[in-house]
Amino acid sequence: MGDGSARMPRPPAKKPARPAPSPASNPGQNGGRARWPEARHYAALDLGTNNCRLLIARPTGGGFTVVDAFSRIVRLGEGLASSGRLSDAAIERTIAALRICADKLRRRNVALSRSVATEACRQAANGPEFIQRVYRETGIVLDIITAEEEARLAVLGCHALLEPGDGLALVFDIGGGSTELVVVDSTGERPRILDWHSAPWGVVSLTEARGITGDHDAETRIAAYARMRAAVEEAFAPFVARLPTIRGTPRLLGTSGTVTTLASVHLGLPSYDRNAVDGLIVPAASMRAVSQRVAELDLAGRSAIPCIGAERADLVVAGCAILETIMDIWPAERLGIADRGIREGILRRLIDGRTL
Numbered sequence: 001m002g003d004g005s006a007r008m009p010r011p012p013a014k015k016p017a018r019p020a021p022s023p024a025s026n027p028g029q030n031g032g033r034a035r036w037p038e039a040r041h042y043a044a045l046d047l048g049t050n051n052c053r054l055l056i057a058r059p060t061g062g063g064f065t066v067v068d069a070f071s072r073i074v075r076l077g078e079g080l081a082s083s084g085r086l087s088d089a090a091i092e093r094t095i096a097a098l099r100i101c102a103d104k105l106r107r108r109n110v111a112l113s114r115s116v117a118t119e120a121c122r123q124a125a126n127g128p129e130f131i132q133r134v135y136r137e138t139g140i141v142l143d144i145i146t147a148e149e150e151a152r153l154a155v156l157g158c159h160a161l162l163e164p165g166d167g168l169a170l171v172f173d174i175g176g177g178s179t180e181l182v183v184v185d186s187t188g189e190r191p192r193i194l195d196w197h198s199a200p201w202g203v204v205s206l207t208e209a210r211g212i213t214g215d216h217d218a219e220t221r222i223a224a225y226a227r228m229r230a231a232v233e234e235a236f237a238p239f240v241a242r243l244p245t246i247r248g249t250p251r252l253l254g255t256s257g258t259v260t261t262l263a264s265v266h267l268g269l270p271s272y273d274r275n276a277v278d279g280l281i282v283p284a285a286s287m288r289a290v291s292q293r294v295a296e297l298d299l300a301g302r303s304a305i306p307c308i309g310a311e312r313a314d315l316v317v318a319g320c321a322i323l324e325t326i327m328d329i330w331p332a333e334r335l336g337i338a339d340r341g342i343r344e345g346i347l348r349r350l351i352d353g354r355t356l
Contacts, residue, residue, distance in 0.1 A: 005266070006281040006334075041067060043105055043113035044346035047142060049077035049120040049176025049204050050315070051257065052097040055343040056108050059351050068104055072097045073311055077120035077177045081208040086124045095137055102138040114346050117142045118150050119177030119202065147198035150342065151180040157344030158255045159184065159191045161279050161336050167248030168194070170330040173341055174256040174322050176204040176315075179232075181239055181326070197239035201232050203258060206318040213314050215299050221317075225295050228321035233328075240329050252284065252332035255341035257312070258319030259287075263337040264307035266290045272307050278339035284327050287335050291320035 042064070043056045053071045057064040074094040079087045105113060121127040121144045131142045145153075154173040162169050162184070169184045169191075179202055183195040207213065210231045212224045263277050266286055294302060295317050302313040327335070 005283070005286070040111040041108050042347055042350045043108070043110045044343040044350070045101055045113070045115035045140065045142075046342040046346070047074075047076065047094070047098070047115070047117040047121070049080075049118065049178075049202055050075055051176065052076075052094060052101070053343055054101045054104060055347060056104060056110060057347055064347055064351055068108055070097075070101055070104060072100075075176075075204065077123075077202075077204045079208070080120055080124055080177070081205050084124065085126045086120065086130050091130055091133070095134060098134055098138045098140055102140055105140075112350050114350060115140050115142050116145045116150075116153075116342065116346065118145065118342075119147070119175060119200075119205075122147070123177065147178060147180060148196060150175075150178075151182045151196045151198065152193065153345035153349075154180060154255055154341040155182050155184060155191055155193060155345070156348055157341045157346075158253060158338035159186065161338045161340075162186050162191075162253050163251050163281060163334065163336060165249050165251050167250050168244070168246055169251040169253060170326070170332070171253045171255070172326055174254070174258040174319055175202040177202040178205070179322055179326075181236070183243070194244070195239070195242055197236070197242075199232065199235035199239075201228075201235055201318075201322060203315040203318045203322070206231065206321065207315050211318050218296070218298075221296070221298070225317060225321055228318055229325055232322050232325040236325060236329055243329070246331075250330060250332045251336070252327070252330055252334070253336035253338060254323070254326075255338040256319070258316070258323055259335070259337050260339050261307055261312060261316060262287060262290050262294065262320070262323065265294065265305055270306050274339050277337055280337040282335050282337060284333055284335050288324060288327055291324050295320045 041056055041058050045054045050073060052074045055066055056068040057066045074097050076086060076090050076094045078090050134140055134142055155171050169186055171182045171184055173180045179199045181197045182193055185192045185194055206228050210227045260277050263280055263282060264272055266282055267276060299313055302308050302316060303310045308316055
């Protein structure tokens, strides 16, 4: 690509060990304990503050092959910052999406699965009540994971896309309700996590607390963007104070809807194409320029960009503010893009025979 973008080669994954028979994490879907047939399907469901995502896969010699997938923006955390609770409308949207997931799990005869919920359910006063209702109505058992496990799963799911090098790497996941930052030493066979940090700002929470919605003049938009950047910088400050001296060439890898969306804008794609985005390496300066250009547009202008559209137009500016702040604190010249993360990390653990 003439703009300096590159594609990461896909290194062959280590052949997974044959998993031992394990109890299904979602007994309503899988019928409890059993010895599963040789042709197994595994599933990972990630319910975030903004999105509900499902992957169903079967093991292959190189890792796994996806046989079914589902993704829907549900905005479970909408209004959470002000009320402290999941709203009735958000719950209904989310359960409707989870019913689709439950149907896919049944039809695919999934042998083993794990379903996790993240920041919105961690923060909401009615999070446990919501989890119980989900199980009653769909049979899906949602496990509310800690921010640390969320960060570890994201790294496990996407670390194969790190550029080769001897310098430390920063892997980040910009979510709907939080952002996870993980410092990784990848010189060994498996990445070693040296430090991690979870900031309470994602695209939903930051938009609601410091951003703006609807149409506004340029001055108002600029002021809102500055507020968001300042809030993220403050939230990152404890992490920045702990950062080690970076030797060698620092590397940067992002996984989230924000980085995949902005990478699509960088490429000028007419519609989202995972094959073009997953594994892409983009000059950091180019991603910063895209972030600033998108943030300067009004709502109509953002909505008109393919791969953003009306569905993401109100939240993408917060993602730009978070991404720019990450690039400020980690001076990598290039940014790796991963359209993979928590779900892939869960699948790798399940296939390796480790459910936790």
